[in-house]
Amino acid sequence: MALGFEAHLGNTVITTKLDAIINWGRENSLWPFIFGTACCAIEFMSAAASQHDISRFGAEVVRFSPRQADLLLVCGTISYKQAPILKRIYEQMPLPKWVVAMGACASSGGMYDNYCTVQGIDTIIPVDVYISGCPPRPEAILDALMKIQKQIEGETILQDRHKDFKGILD
C-alpha cells in the first residue's frame, strides 16, 4: 500500500508529474543504512572519506537507525546467525526502501560456500542492485548508487515494490 498523501490519490491524472517531482527528491537524498559486517564495510568507509566523497550524490547522511534510512547497503558476509537481524532491520525501515548487496558475499555467499554463510541476501530480503567484487572499489559503490537513482526515476509512488517477496525466514 502506498503511504501518506499519495495513498488518497488513486489512479488519477496528476500522478505522473507528482512521480517526477517526488522521485527527483528521493533519488537525490538517499539516506543509507550501512549494514557493515566485514571487509566491504572498510571499502564503504573509503567511499565516505574525502577522496571518493559519497556526499556528492546526496547520500552522505549515514544513519545506523533503520527508522531514518531508505537505502540498505549490505556490506559484508551475512551468516545464518546474522540473518534474522538483517531481516528485522529491513522490516524496520520505512517505505519506500531500496537494498544494495555489496560484494561477493552479500550477493552470493562469495568464496564461503559453507555451513554458516547465507548464499546471497536475496534469500532473505529483496535486492535492487548487486555489486560484484571482493571487496568492490569505492567507485563501484557510487556506481550502484547511480543505478538506484536511475531506478527510482522510473518508479511510481502508486505501486508498492516487492509485495510478494518470500525469503527463507518468512
Place this chain on the structure above:
Amino acid sequence: MNTTALEKMKAAFPDATCSTVLDAVVVDVQATALESTLSRLKNDPSFNCGLLLDVTGIDYLEYPDPPKARFSVVYTLRNWQDNLLVQVRCAVADPQDGVTTASHLWGSANWGEREVYDQYGINFKGHPDLRRILNHWQFSGHPLRKDYPIDKGQICYETDSLEKEIKARLFENGIDESTMRDINTEIMFLNIGPSHPATHGAIRILTALDGETILANVNEIGYLHRGFEKTAESYTYNQVVPLTDRLNYCSSVINNIAYVKAVEAWLGVKITERAQFMRVVLTEFYRVLDHLVCIAANLVDMGGLTNYWYLFNEKEAAYDFISRLTGSRLTTSFTRIGGMYRDFYEGWEVDLKAQLLSIEKGIGDALKLVETNRIIHDRTQGVCILPAETALSYGFTGPNLRASGVPFDLRKDAPYYNYEAFDFEVPVGSTGDIYDRFMIRFAEMTQSIRIIRQAMQHIPEGPINVGDSQVCLPPKQQVYSKIEGLANHFKLIFEGVKAPRGEWYDSFEAANGELGFHFVSDGSGRPYKVKVRPPCFYVMGGFHKMVEGYMIADAVINLGCINIIGGELDR
C-alpha cells in the same frame, strides 16, 4: 634452547610423551593427567606458562592410520619471559564425556574451550558456561567434525536472549536479588549491537546497568563466522592464502605472511633474503595502516571526526601504492609458499618514501589534536584499567597486552626475518587503561616506520621465490617451453604443495598480537586441519574484565581501542 626444555619436560612429566616440533615442546598426556599437567605448567615457576594461547580440537576420522581415539584436544601455552612454547595434547576417548576444563587456570580457556565444544562437540567437565560461541544457538551438530557436510547450512530464526548468562554474571559480581529489587539500583539491561555503529562490526554487547555504570557485561560473537577452517580443509595450501586476507582485512598482507610462514616452517623452506626483507617492509607498513584505521575509528567514537580525516586519508592514499604493488586495494593475496607473488615494481622506493612522509604528517596532525586534549585525557586516562595478570590470563597479546605493561613482542622475543638486526623499540604502557592502548598504537606506528626505513636501505637484490620446483611454480617461460616446467606447474596447481604428515604450530606478531596457525597435515597438498589463533578472539573474551564497573560510554571507546576485527574474531 628447546633441547633443555625438552629434558626438563621429560623429567617433570615421566608418564607423558614429550617431543619437540619446530619451536614447541609437545607433551602428550592421558585425559586423567591433563588438568594436573596444565596446572603444573602454569604454576610451577620453572615452567611459568602464563599465557594460554589457544585451545583446539582435532578430528582424526579421515586421517590415514588414525590414532585410537577419534578426537584430541590441544592446548597451546607460552612462557613469554623465556620464549618457551608448549603444546599439551590429550586424546579424547569419548567426546560426550570429554576432558576436564582449564578455565579455572586461565581466563582464556573459557572461550577457547567453548569454541572446541561448538565446533567439535567435545565436552569440558567443570566449565562454567559451556555453550555455542561461533554458531547460532539453534544449530545442531558440530561443523568441524569430518562427517559434517561442509554445505549443510542451518537457518537461525531467532537470536539468543542471553538472559541466563547476564543474570549469572550479575550473580558472580555479587549483585543479589535484593539489590536488583532496590529502587536506588534498578538494574536496566541494555543491548548494543550486533548492528550498531559503536560495535565496529558485528558484535553484541549486553550490559546490566545501574544508571550508566556497568554492573555486568556479556558478549556474543560469531555473527561473522564464515567457516574459514572448514573451507580451508578443502583447498590446497596456496589456495588458502586468499582466505587469510579476509581474516583481518585491515592488514591483509600480515595475515598472508603469517600463514605462509607457518607452512614454510614445516616444509623447512628458507625463503630468499629479498623476500624476507619484502615481508618485513610490508608487515610494518600494514601494521601502520591497521593502527591508522583503529585510531581513526576510535576517535570517531569519542567525537573527533577531524582526526578521522587526518588518519584515514593517509590510509586511503596508501591504497594507491598497494594497488600498484598487488593489483588490489584490500584483499591482496600477495604471498605464495616459498616467496611472494611478484617483486616490488620499479620506483616503489620513491612511492613508499612519499607515503611514509605523509603518514607521519597525518600522525603528527592527529597527535596535535589529541596529545594535550583535555577531553581525550578525561575520557581515556584511568578508564577501563586492565592489570597485567588479568591480561595474561585472558590470553591478550600485542598492543593490548603491552599496554598493560607486559613487554612481550614476538619480533623481539622470538625473532624471525632478521628482526633482531633492526633497531627499534617496543612501546610498553604503564597502567593498562584506554589511554595506554591508544597511545601505544601511535608509538608503534613510529617504530614501524623506523623499521621500514632501515629495511628499505638494506634490501638486497635477487630472486623472490625459492628455486624448489616442489614448492614454487616454475617461471612461465619454462611452463610454455619445457615438459618438466609444465608438469611441475600442473602438479602444484592440482595437488598443491605437499606437506609431510604431522602437526605443528607457528606464530607471527600481527598488528593485533600473536597470530598463530595450528596445522594438521595428512601428507597431501591440502591441510587436514587449520586452526587460526586470532589475537582479538581472546581480547574480546576478556572484554567484560575491562568494562565492568565503568560507564557505558567507556565501554564503547574501549571496544574501539582494542581493535576488534570481525573476520579474525569469528573467522
